[in-house]
Amino acid sequence: MKLTKTVSVGQVKIGGGENIKIQSMTTTKTADIESTLSQISALENAGCEIVRLAVADERDALAFKELKKSTKIPLVADIHFSPKLAVLAIENGADKARINPGNIGGEKEIRVVADCIKAHKIPVRVGSNTGSIEPNFLKKYGRSAEALVESALYNVGVLEKFGVNDIVISVKASSVPLTVQAYRLLSQKTDYPLHVGVTESGTLATGIVKSAIGIGSLLLDGIGDTIRVSLTDDPVEEIYVAKRILRAVELDTEFVEVVSCPTCGRCSWDSMGLANEVSEFVKNYRKKAKVAVMGCVVNGPGEAKDADLGIAGGNGSCLIFKKGEPYKKVAEGDAKETFFAELKGLLQDE
Numbered sequence: 001m002k003l004t005k006t007v008s009v010g011q012v013k014i015g016g017g018e019n020i021k022i023q024s025m026t027t028t029k030t031a032d033i034e035s036t037l038s039q040i041s042a043l044e045n046a047g048c049e050i051v052r053l054a055v056a057d058e059r060d061a062l063a064f065k066e067l068k069k070s071t072k073i074p075l076v077a078d079i080h081f082s083p084k085l086a087v088l089a090i091e092n093g094a095d096k097a098r099i100n101p102g103n104i105g106g107e108k109e110i111r112v113v114a115d116c117i118k119a120h121k122i123p124v125r126v127g128s129n130t131g132s133i134e135p136n137f138l139k140k141y142g143r144s145a146e147a148l149v150e151s152a153l154y155n156v157g158v159l160e161k162f163g164v165n166d167i168v169i170s171v172k173a174s175s176v177p178l179t180v181q182a183y184r185l186l187s188q189k190t191d192y193p194l195h196v197g198v199t200e201s202g203t204l205a206t207g208i209v210k211s212a213i214g215i216g217s218l219l220l221d222g223i224g225d226t227i228r229v230s231l232t233d234d235p236v237e238e239i240y241v242a243k244r245i246l247r248a249v250e251l252d253t254e255f256v257e258v259v260s261c262p263t264c265g266r267c268s269w270d271s272m273g274l275a276n277e278v279s280e281f282v283k284n285y286r287k288k289a290k291v292a293v294m295g296c297v298v299n300g301p302g303e304a305k306d307a308d309l310g311i312a313g314g315n316g317s318c319l320i321f322k323k324g325e326p327y328k329k330v331a332e333g334d335a336k337e338t339f340f341a342e343l344k345g346l347l348q349d350e
């Protein structure tokens with residue numbers, strides 16, 4: 001993993017070898033305190049560690065004060081085009097700002113925002129995506145990794161000029177290959193922590209695939225300090241997808257892995273249904289364990305030898321096994337209840 005500089009967002013640290021932090025963005029109107037808090041709480045319960053909120057007007061900026069009273073999770077203010085709103089959100093308690101100096105204004109406006117950032121000792125994320133590349137870089141490099149990187153680094157340079165040094169950078173595209181190329185290039189050019197994601201990745205199924213490949217490839221390269229999965233869906237889904245990506249690349253090993261076979265003509269019971277119920281049940285447990293739900297006794301226990309607990313069906317009865325060895329035979333009708341009782345026992349074991 002590339003060792004980057006550490007940046008603190010409230011109590012949460014990004015970079016410097018810290019765990020990869022999961023973040024998302026609310027979809028509510030920020031000034032609607034009740035709805036926003038409810039979504040923040042749902043995100044937090046799912047495992048989100050940093051929440052970003054859109055600041056579109058003065059009411060949104062002022063809402064940070066109220067929101068901060070009711071939540072401990074770090075809140076990031078996402079502001080474009082308005083130095084006034086940036087200052088207002090920061091003064092009202094934002095733990096981090098997401099701005100691009102290029103669209104905040106001229107030197108005078110940037111200085112005001114930079115001074116406010118420094119006075120409140122908060123970090124900033126600057127970034128480019130294919131829709132916000134600075135015109136001169138777009139002209140020079142076209143829509144390319146170089147343009148994304150140079151545009152982002154230009155914005156970083158502007159902030160550094162005004163003494164801001166706690167910076168997180170992103171270079172997002174909706175194209176997976178372009179995103180990966182851009183972050184690889186950026187990682188060679190900077191030690192600032194990187195916020196990694198594929199932007200506008202689409203609705204649930206497409207977004208999951210694009211994010212998993214894009215974010216996953218970079219994490220396997222050791223690139224990325226915080227991740228955001230962007231989905232046109234409930235942001236809580238973004239957290240579950242982010243968690244699954246971290247688990248798939250084995251950067252998070254404290255979880256209950258559910259191994260299940262695809263089933264085939266040998267399967268004579270609803271192992272798919274049970275596999276889904278078990279996955280749902282264990283998804284928030286923080287414990288390193290492996291559970292298997294296999295279609296048949298012919299191959300099931302053997303294929304899931306290293307599972308702490310497993311079940312395989314066949315001809316009216318199911319076999320519960322532990323570490324690949326038979327443990328208990330139960331009637332198919334009792335299988336679910338018995339298996340869940342064993343599963344709860346496993347999860348409670350220290």
Ligand code: SF4
Nearest residue numbers: 261264267295296300
């Ligand atoms: S475990 Fe049995 S049912 Fe599942 S895929 Fe293998 S052979 Fe088929």
